[in-house]
Amino acid sequence: MPEQRRSSVPLGRVLGLTLLLTAPAAAALIALILLGEVAMIPAVAAGLAVVILTGAVVRPIVADLLDVAAYLRADLGEDRPPPEARFSEAARDVASAGTFLRQRAMARVAAADARAAAHAALLDCLPGPLLLIDRVRQVVRSNPAAELLLGRAVENRPLASVLRDPQILAAVDAALDSGKRSELQIVFTGPVERNFEVLVEPVAGNAAAADEPRLLVQLHDITALVRAEQMRADFVANASHELRTPLTSVLGFIETLRGPARDDQEAHDRFLGIMFQQSTRMKRLIEDLLSLSRIELREHTPPTARVDLRRIVTSVAEGLQIQAGDKGVEVVLDIPASTPLVIADADELTQVFQNLMSNAIKYGRHGTPVTVSVERVPRGPAAMPHATRVDAVAVHVRDSGEGIAKEHLPRLTERFYRVDTARSREMGGTGLGLAIVKHIVNRHRGALTIDSTVGQGSTFTVFLPPWRGE
Amino acid sequence: MPPFGTPHTVRAFDAELNTLNQKIARMGGLAETQLSNAVLALTTTNPALANQVIAGDDAVDTTEDSVNELVVRMLALRQPMADDLRVVMSSLKVAGALERVADHAAGIAHRVHILKDQAPVPALKSVGRLGGLVLDLLKDSLDAYANRDTDRAVRVWERDEDVDALYSSLFRELLTYMMEDPRNIAPCSHLLFVAKNLERIGDHATTVAEVTHYIATGQRLGRARPKGDTTTKLDVSGAGEG
Numbered sequence: 001m002p003e004q005r006r007s008s009v010p011l012g013r014v015l016g017l018t019l020l021l022t023a024p025a026a027a028a029l030i031a032l033i034l035l036g037e038v039a040m041i042p043a044v045a046a047g048l049a050v051v052i053l054t055g056a057v058v059r060p061i062v063a064d065l066l067d068v069a070a071y072l073r074a075d076l077g078e079d080r081p082p083p084e085a086r087f088s089e090a091a092r093d094v095a096s097a098g099t100f101l102r103q104r105a106m107a108r109v110a111a112a113d114a115r116a117a118a119h120a121a122l123l124d125c126l127p128g129p130l131l132l133i134d135r136v137r138q139v140v141r142s143n144p145a146a147e148l149l150l151g152r153a154v155e156n157r158p159l160a161s162v163l164r165d166p167q168i169l170a171a172v173d174a175a176l177d178s179g180k181r182s183e184l185q186i187v188f189t190g191p192v193e194r195n196f197e198v199l200v201e202p203v204a205g206n207a208a209a210a211d212e213p214r215l216l217v218q219l220h221d222i223t224a225l226v227r228a229e230q231m232r233a234d235f236v237a238n239a240s241h242e243l244r245t246p247l248t249s250v251l252g253f254i255e256t257l258r259g260p261a262r263d264d265q266e267a268h269d270r271f272l273g274i275m276f277q278q279s280t281r282m283k284r285l286i287e288d289l290l291s292l293s294r295i296e297l298r299e300h301t302p303p304t305a306r307v308d309l310r311r312i313v314t315s316v317a318e319g320l321q322i323q324a325g326d327k328g329v330e331v332v333l334d335i336p337a338s339t340p341l342v343i344a345d346a347d348e349l350t351q352v353f354q355n356l357m358s359n360a361i362k363y364g365r366h367g368t369p370v371t372v373s374v375e376r377v378p379r380g381p382a383a384m385p386h387a388t389r390v391d392a393v394a395v396h397v398r399d400s401g402e403g404i405a406k407e408h409l410p411r412l413t414e415r416f417y418r419v420d421t422a423r424s425r426e427m428g429g430t431g432l433g434l435a436i437v438k439h440i441v442n443r444h445r446g447a448l449t450i451d452s453t454v455g456q457g458s459t460f461t462v463f464l465p466p467w468r469g470e
Numbered sequence: 471m472p473p474f475g476t477p478h479t480v481r482a483f484d485a486e487l488n489t490l491n492q493k494i495a496r497m498g499g500l501a502e503t504q505l506s507n508a509v510l511a512l513t514t515t516n517p518a519l520a521n522q523v524i525a526g527d528d529a530v531d532t533t534e535d536s537v538n539e540l541v542v543r544m545l546a547l548r549q550p551m552a553d554d555l556r557v558v559m560s561s562l563k564v565a566g567a568l569e570r571v572a573d574h575a576a577g578i579a580h581r582v583h584i585l586k587d588q589a590p591v592p593a594l595k596s597v598g599r600l601g602g603l604v605l606d607l608l609k610d611s612l613d614a615y616a617n618r619d620t621d622r623a624v625r626v627w628e629r630d631e632d633v634d635a636l637y638s639s640l641f642r643e644l645l646t647y648m649m650e651d652p653r654n655i656a657p658c659s660h661l662l663f664v665a666k667n668l669e670r671i672g673d674h675a676t677t678v679a680e681v682t683h684y685i686a687t688g689q690r691l692g693r694a695r696p697k698g699d700t701t702t703k704l705d706v707s708g709a710g711e712g
Binding site: 137152161162164167169189 | 488609617
């Protein structure tokens with residue numbers, strides 16, 4: 001334990017106090033000298049002796065008091081022990097009072113610090129990026145979400161060096177100058193384009209303090225919203241377009257039949273045939289749209305029934321026999337008897353294989369087979385939820401058509417997406433077949449993968465969860 | 471901005487340096503927005519947005535003037551040395567480069583008005599892609615400058631080769647369209663200018679990256695920058711069958 005260093009005692013202080021204390025004795029001595037009761041020299045000698053002795057007594061007391069003063073002046077955080085006041089009772093009292101005062105102050109400060117830390121932790125927990133800006137446009141405080149978004153530590157840096165967007169900087173200027181609150185929509189370009197709603201608002205606070213936060217800048221990621229809105233608009237536009245084209249042509253033919261071709265029997269036969277074709281196309285499209293919306297509605301509740309894959313695929317293949325025969329395509333089924341049951345909805349699975357096998361027949365080359373094979377896989381693809389992935393059942397639908405180029409593969413299951421629009425329409429496609437397959441497979445907590453080599457053919461694989469239990 | 475070297479004894483110099491960096495950062499943000507809007511106006515044929523870009527060029531010029539003034543002031547009053555001198559002088563270069571970038575962006579915006587009255591050319595998509603690439607490059611170079619990140623600066627410097635390569639292929643593509651059909655010559659010529667503007671912006675982004683490297687290390691990035699622009703070696707004399 002470090003020795004309590006005694007502070008050096010200034011002579012002036014000691015002298016002053018000594019003279020003060022010896023003043024009455026000195027006055028008495030002077031009075032006696034003046035009255036002649038005491039001889040001068042012994043009296044002066046006695047007086048000096050009194051002064052010196054008093055000084056000697058006073059000095060340690062003054063030293064104690066100065067020590068206590070130094071102790072009281074020490075910083076709150078400093079863990080200083082109270083000085084040992086050996087000579088002065090008063091100094092000891094003050095020292096102990098000082099200790100008590102320091103302890104109370106430390107407790108208060110600790111409580112305030114804890115509260116501030118709790119508030120800071122709250123700020124850190126908030127999911128949206130936040131920045132607190134001060135009067136000179138410096139970032140005073142940020143949260144981890146902000147650092148994640150901006151890719152680097154942002155505290156104690158000027159705002160302009162972290163966020164360059166001129167709209168945000170202008171809003172910050174306006175807020176600092178006139179307390180104006182702003183809401184903006186900003187696009188962050190980069191490898192992935194992201195949309196943000198940015199709120200800039202002044203923060204009430206101690207106006208005098210220099211680096212007190214003045215503004216709060218919040219960023220809300222609205223990329224998903226903007227994207228969804230764009231997709232919705234695209235879908236409505238596409239669906240309307242798909243319906244309008246056949247409808248326009250039907251109307252055109254009706255007009256012609258009522259007018260110029262009224263009495264032309266040959267025209268009647270031909271036009272009515274085309275009108276029937278176009279109308280069935282519209283009917284198919286509307287059926288697919290309704291089907292899709294029904295599936296999406298139920299997508300969050302998986303099916304619970306047991307289904308025999310073999311039976312479903314076989315019946316779909318039988319139904320497609322005529323279509324296959326017309327195209328010169330043979331449907332080959334390779335489904336072992338040991339194929340387990342799957343957890344599924346029979347009607348929906350029928351629709352899945354109907355769509356996939358019909359596509360395979362449509363796009364397969366004349367004279368080549370379409371193969372449907374089933375196998376067990378120890379683990380399904382990562383797209384399947386964890387719970388259903390183990391020991392999944394994979395159904396491969398393989399065709400030897402022209403194949404699909406790599407850049408189209410990720411978009412194939414998009415609604416109305418077509419690699420070759422003219423060809424797809426010619427074959428009577430609605431553009432929704434694969435989207436329906438995807439949503440049904442999602443509902444079943446399975447996965448769909450597409451493999452294709454241009455010039456050789458494509459394989460569409462559906463992974464399904466097996467039925468576990470008796 | 472991480473300070474390096476010893477802290478300044480004159481606080482005012484620190485404050486001025488801070489102001490200088492902030493001005494450059496703002497200019498950077500303005501230049502990026504101008505470029506991004508100009509490319510968007512071109513690819514979506516949006517004359518209103520193009521006008522916005524043209525009008526916004528003034529703000530960039532004003533900021534460059536104020537940067538120049540501040541630099542002259544700092545050189546005269548503070549007479550900075552070593553690191554500080556490099557930073558101050560380099561700010562002039564960066565501000566100049568960014569002002570040129572904004573000018574090129576305004577040039578692209580001017581062409582939108584001309585192109586909107588002409589038949590659309592399929593090459594517009596490729597121009598859009600070049601624009602996206604250059605925008606990325608500019609953003610990276612400005613981020614590297616703000617953080618004195620030499621690694622990133624060197625990567626920007628190397629990636630300019632990709633911009634040059636894309637520019638060369640776009641040049642060839644436009645030539646093919648012009649040779650196919652004389653009616654394409656007018657719009658394609660304008661797109662050639664746009665492509666050249668974009669390629670120049672890429673070069674300016676590289677300048678910023680070089681400056682960043684110089685500020686941080688005191689050394690220049692080597693003379694032998696990989697160049698991918700082969701348009702000067704393009705032989706088009708075998709034209710004709712369309």
